[in-house]
Amino acid sequence: MAERDEREARSEFERLLESGPLEAGDSLRYRRDGISPRVLKRLARGQYAVQDELDLHHADVRQAESMLRRFLAEARDAGSACVRIIHGKGLHADGAPALKNMVDRLLRRRADVLAFHSAPPAQGGTGAVLVLLRPA
Numbered sequence: 685m686a687e688r689d690e691r692e693a694r695s696e697f698e699r700l701l702e703s704g705p706l707e708a709g710d711s712l713r714y715r716r717d718g719i720s721p722r723v724l725k726r727l728a729r730g731q732y733a734v735q736d737e738l739d740l741h742h743a744d745v746r747q748a749e750s751m752l753r754r755f756l757a758e759a760r761d762a763g764s765a766c767v768r769i770i771h772g773k774g775l776h777a778d779g780a781p782a783l784k785n786m787v788d789r790l791l792r793r794r795a796d797v798l799a800f801h802s803a804p805p806a807q808g809g810t811g812a813v814l815v816l817l818r819p820a
Contacts, residue, residue: 706781706785706788708773708781708784711801711802712784712788712791712802712810713728713801713802714788714792714797714799714800714801715799716797716798716799719798719799724799724801727799727800727801727814727816728801728802728804729804730803730804730814733766734766734814735759735764735765735766736762736768737767737769737770738752738755738767738768738770739770740752740771740787741770745782745783745786748783748786748787749786752787752790755769756794756797756815756817759817760796760817760818760820761820763819763820765816765819766814766815766816766817767815768803768812768813768814768815769787769812769815770812771783771784771811771812772784773809773810787813791813791815796818797815797816797818798816798818799816800814800816801813801814
């Protein structure tokens with residue numbers, strides 16, 4: 685299982701390198717193999733109850749990565765199934781939005797993340813992402 689997760693993460697990483705960085709208005713979306721496309725659609729519509737939230741505004745990339753790793757571990761341990769991460773839209777960034785791209789990369793590499801999608805407009809739109817976590 686660990687080898688499969690490693691292969692999937694490496695494949696996703698290579699795909700990301702080829703596609704270039706995300707831009708301010710781009711949506712984040714990802715689902716692991718075995719997760720139904722319907723789950724991703726429901727997530728995109730905000731049909732899962734958000735049980736916890738992390739706001740990364742005003743953090744630099746290094747701080748934000750540390751905060752995100754800690755938050756996801758604590759949320760999983762607490763039994764949260766769906767969380768929201770606010771990374772900002774990156775409208776004021778010089779070039780690609782750093783926090784948004786870091787969040788995307790980190791979530792794709794974590795074995796405890798089943799799927800994620802940019803939040804619906806009422807929940808932050810492309811400045812936030814809803815994440816489904818694997819049960820502890």
